[in-house]
Amino acid sequence: MQYPTPIPADTDLAVLRVGELWLKGRNQQRFIDRLKHNLRTTIRAAAGPCVIRGNRGHLYLHLEDRSQLKKAIAVAADTPGITSVSPVYRLAPDLDAIEEACVELAQSAWGGRDISFAAKTKRLDKSLPVKAPELNRRFGGAVFQRVKLRVDLTNPDEILGIEVGKEHAHIWVQTYTGVGGLPVGCTGKVMLLLSGGIDSPVAGYMAQKRGCEIEGIYFHSPPFISEASREKVEALGRKLAPRQGGMTLNVVPFTEIQKAIKANCDGRLTVLLYRRFMYRIADRVAVAAGANALCTGENLAQVASQTLENLNIVDRVTSRITLRPLITYDKAEIVAISRRIGTFETSILPHDDCCTLFVPKHPVTKGRLDILEAAEADLPVEDLINAAIDGIERVSL
Numbered sequence: 001m002q003y004p005t006p007i008p009a010d011t012d013l014a015v016l017r018v019g020e021l022w023l024k025g026r027n028q029q030r031f032i033d034r035l036k037h038n039l040r041t042t043i044r045a046a047a048g049p050c051v052i053r054g055n056r057g058h059l060y061l062h063l064e065d066r067s068q069l070k071k072a073i074a075v076a077a078d079t080p081g082i083t084s085v086s087p088v089y090r091l092a093p094d095l096d097a098i099e100e101a102c103v104e105l106a107q108s109a110w111g112g113r114d115i116s117f118a119a120k121t122k123r124l125d126k127s128l129p130v131k132a133p134e135l136n137r138r139f140g141g142a143v144f145q146r147v148k149l150r151v152d153l154t155n156p157d158e159i160l161g162i163e164v165g166k167e168h169a170h171i172w173v174q175t176y177t178g179v180g181g182l183p184v185g186c187t188g189k190v191m192l193l194l195s196g197g198i199d200s201p202v203a204g205y206m207a208q209k210r211g212c213e214i215e216g217i218y219f220h221s222p223p224f225i226s227e228a229s230r231e232k233v234e235a236l237g238r239k240l241a242p243r244q245g246g247m248t249l250n251v252v253p254f255t256e257i258q259k260a261i262k263a264n265c266d267g268r269l270t271v272l273l274y275r276r277f278m279y280r281i282a283d284r285v286a287v288a289a290g291a292n293a294l295c296t297g298e299n300l301a302q303v304a305s306q307t308l309e310n311l312n313i314v315d316r317v318t319s320r321i322t323l324r325p326l327i328t329y330d331k332a333e334i335v336a337i338s339r340r341i342g343t344f345e346t347s348i349l350p351h352d353d354c355c356t357l358f359v360p361k362h363p364v365t366k367g368r369l370d371i372l373e374a375a376e377a378d379l380p381v382e383d384l385i386n387a388a389i390d391g392i393e394r395v396s397l
């Protein structure tokens with residue numbers, strides 16, 4: 001292979017560091033394969049043809065069009081399972097050549113700046129007679145003398161990374177932090193109750209980050225709830241979909257259920273009754289879709305339906321667990337994640353909320369299961385659920 005000398009101003013190669021998969025024993029290979037598949041799908045869609053090689057702690061991304069590397073790195077860093085990403089320069093594993101390249105790269109990245117650095121070398125080729133500390137002294141020493149940067153081994157401003165393998169060496173001067181977590185899809189599938197608010201898209205993202213593929217379910221009540229509100233939910237789903245190469249949203253007609261509850265039940269119970277219907281339907285749709293859990297944006301004591309008492313009451317109607325990734329978060333923490341993942345701007349657009357439809361000012365905060373069950377005894381629960389499920393529209397995002 002031909003190595004470019006001197007080092008070009010840009011590169012078409014990046015190293016992607018893989019996190020926690022190390023802990024996963026015999027599942028490791030499956031997780032890595034899934035991660036590579038996810039990376040290929042999302043990077044190709046955003047930045048064109050690419051090849052991803054490697055196995056274990058390091059993957060190498062090779063991009064056909066080097067002008068797109070920045071975009072590809074941003075996508076890779078946002079891919080669950082990746083802990084950090086660096087654009088790297090590849091050269092022959094020849095120590096003199098590496099030393100020259102270190103000086104050249106440090107000069108172009110940091111020359112003339114008053115900063116400290118540390119050289120960190122990793123030997124991928126353990127048969128190399130020179131040990132890492134000696135290589136650090138050699139490469140770091142050359143940069144110290146010729147680029148005139150301060151060395152600080154404990155708290156450097158910048159890291160000069162070097163790895164020396166049998167076939168190639170790589171060097172880099174930038175590292176972008178990745179989201180960490182586990183590859184989407186490797187821990188199973190969950191049914192996300194997706195509304196137009198701030199919380200549920202963040203909850204979906206957190207589930208994805210923990211390796212869950214998500215399918216969405218949205219309860220829609222036309223004409224009380226506008227089409228614009230539904231479009232907003234779809235727009236939020238589209239923000240989550242690329243991380244898993246597409247996502248299905250189940251749009252459930254909810255109007256008849258809400259009307260039946262309003263006509264027959266004590267107003268103070270309406271929200272809880274709505275929510276028990278939502279959970280029952282989501283649970284059945286989850287079973288049909290092969291999802292092993294529900295997932296919501298619920299948050300302890302955020303609203304009346306989210307007290308411990310009321311969460312217990314809705315949990316009684318499902319056959320599987322409900323993930324509530326945001327249960328203990330403060331709103332400010334949720335908003336910060338929402339901004340970071342790019343859903344906030346859409347979430348704060350005005351929308352109507354079916355959970356507040358026909359709801360009195362003071363809904364119960366400490367519901368009682370026997371009272372809820374008695375209220376439901378006055379409703380054709382099964383018929384309402386079946387009609388809603390029959391009317392589901394499945395939208396591909």
Ligand code: ATP
Nearest residue numbers: 193194195197198199200217218219296297298355
């Ligand atoms: P968000 O919680 O997403 O900001 P919100 O505050 O309007 O929206 P809540 O009333 O707090 O929603 O509802 C709690 C959770 O219930 C939501 O996070 C979401 O998972 C689910 N949910 C509420 N309304 C709907 C709906 N119309 N369709 C699907 N899920 C819903």
Ligand code: MG
Nearest residue numbers: 197199297302
């Ligand atoms: Mg909420």
